[in-house]
Amino acid sequence: NAGVTQTPKFRILKIGQSMTLQCTQDMNHNYMYWYRQDPGMGLKLIYYSVGAGITDKGEVPNGYNVSRSTTEDFPLRLELAAPSQTSVYFCASSYQGAEAFFGQGTRLTVV
């Protein structure tokens, strides 16, 4: 099993550009999550999904969108990149009641 795979690992965006952060997991987990990590601030939940076709907002959803068309994939979309979205993004998955597995992260810089 590859676990949780995120692409790309690094990206630089200009203000106003859009991009999609990819996340896929091969563990057949029903729950998937997107977090952002800012220095000294821990992990903040952006969006999450409890299964294919179902998504919901977390603590900091503004400026982001997600979709969950399959169990495996949970892409995160930034439509109009802003400097405040400079962060490290982590995707995670879990099976109900069990530990969450994290990807390696995507470091995004918006200039």
Add this chain to the structure above:
Amino acid sequence: GENVEQHPSTLSVQEGDSAVIKCTYSDSASNYFPWYKQELGKGPQLIIDIRSNVGEKKDQRIAVTLNKTAKHFSLHITETQPEDSAVYFCAASLPYGNNRLAFGKGNQVVVIP
């Protein structure tokens, strides 16, 4: 909502000594408390977790204790080694929260050889 706080924010220990990190949480209905270790440039990885029906759990050199009355739980690392140097995050489950977790801000642990 759930509020999780970690103390101290940084901790330096001599190799071989013990390290203790404490977390407090606000919602007494939380029932799952994991600890994650994050090494530089990597994603967080679960190292130990505890559920509210247990007071203590141990796995080799690491242990977690839970005090539900005081609403705090602690990570204990004994016989620290340089590879224990990392950022450690505690988390608490959100009651009725669809498997969501509220994370603390993290502790930087530095083990001095």
